[in-house]
Amino acid sequence: MSVEVRLPTLLRPAANGKAVVTATGGTIGELLANLQRSYPAIQGQLLTNEGSLHRFVNVYLNDDDVRYLDRLDTRVSEGDTVSILPAVAGGAH
Amino acid sequence: MARHSSVLDLIGETPLVDVSSLSPNPRVQILVKLEGQNPGGSVKDRPALAMIEQAEKDGRLEPGATLLEPSSGNTGIGLAMVCRVKGYHLKVVLPSNVSVERRQLLQVFGAEIIESPGSEGSNGAVRLARSLAEEHPEWVFLYQYANPANPRAHFEGTAREIYRDCPEITHFVAGLGTSGTLIGVGTYLKDKKPEVEVWAVEPPAGEAVDGLRNLDDGYVPPIFTEGGGEELLDRKTIVGPRDSIEWTRRLAELGIFAGISTGAALAGAVKCAKTIDSGVIVFVSADGGWKYLSTDAWTGDIDAVVERAKQTIYF
Secondary structure, three states, X not given: OEEEEEOOHXXXXXXXXXXXXXXXXXXXXXXXXXXXXXXXXXXXXXXOOXXXXXXXXXEEEOOEEHHHOOHHHOEOOOOOEEEEEEOOXXXXX | OOOOOOHHHHOOOOOEEEOHHHOOOOOEEEEEEEHHHOOOOEOOHHHHHHHHHHHHHOOOOOOOOEEEEEOOOHHHHHHHHHHHHHOOEEEEEEEOOEOHHHHHHHHHOOOEEEEEOHHHHHHHHHHHHHHHHHHOOOOEEOOOOOOOHHHHHHHHHHHHHHHHHOOOOOEEEEEOOOXXXXXXXXXXXXXXXXXXXXXXXXXXXXXXXXXXXXHHHOOOOHHHHHOOHHHHXXXXXXXXXXXXXXXXXXXXXXXXXXXXHHHHHHHHHHHHHHHOOOEEEEEEEOEEOHHHHHHOOOOOOHHHHHHXXXXXXXX
């Protein structure tokens, strides 16, 4: 499964400046792991050493925060869009 | 009783209105709680009053004290109203890109406005307020993002009213800002009825996150973490400005004149209604439409309105 992943500005330098990359994986966890393999500079920014999501990172499958779906086990399907965003105070638009 | 000694007595006891004609699922009822009926015009009157009364009880507020607060508008307006009545001074750190009416209302109640960069959104206002609070320990910093009186106002007020008026509730939907409404109402409802689901709606992050230099500049409100937000919420979903405005317009067809974040919450309720077989959804309308008239949200060309909304903070 190959899907589009949108990166926040602060992660783009680690991905050769790209705002959108493609990554493969059947779940969000596999996808993030593959993303880190493709762009090693991202390592440590998304996942903690224990392998859970960094506290200030929100990952969205389409419009839904995966923390409230099945977290890293959330299934990804063809045509989905994954967005990675830093957590900020509400009302930021 | 329609006779009161203070306008502050009018805070709370807001009505629920059935808007099920907008439900995409005939087996799902949708009701909206109209927080714009509060005297300061928004849901934020509740935490504003609760935080000030708690600070008075704790002896943190001397007569004539000066308060400081970061706000994209509504909390500032609620605090400004309460401060006017009680004789306190208020300084509000306000992002420069809020609607003009929010600024005007703060001035109505005599608050002083300190601008933070619009491009940094609420995050920037929070950051500036925190550094000002450190520089000025003589100012009382109630700090809605970390003040337990904020969710408590919703636990003791908003939530009780909802459960009393609609005990058949199955899903609760509200916007996520400080998280005070979701934590306070969600905790109360799940205590009473554990099967109730709590859905959070948030605006797209937009430019504010572009300004972050590293992830440690990110922010999760302390009241969200301390209130067990991650365990409490069942779903968190982004609603963009186009959906928000379209649903705000649909509400006006029912005679309900609500702010743009209400359209976002309704879009979340509609999404919820589509995913469940049957149920009763209650969502919160944080404020009325008055403060957004200058944005032409109801009458302007939708594409132009959406573009403008992208530049404005409406949550």
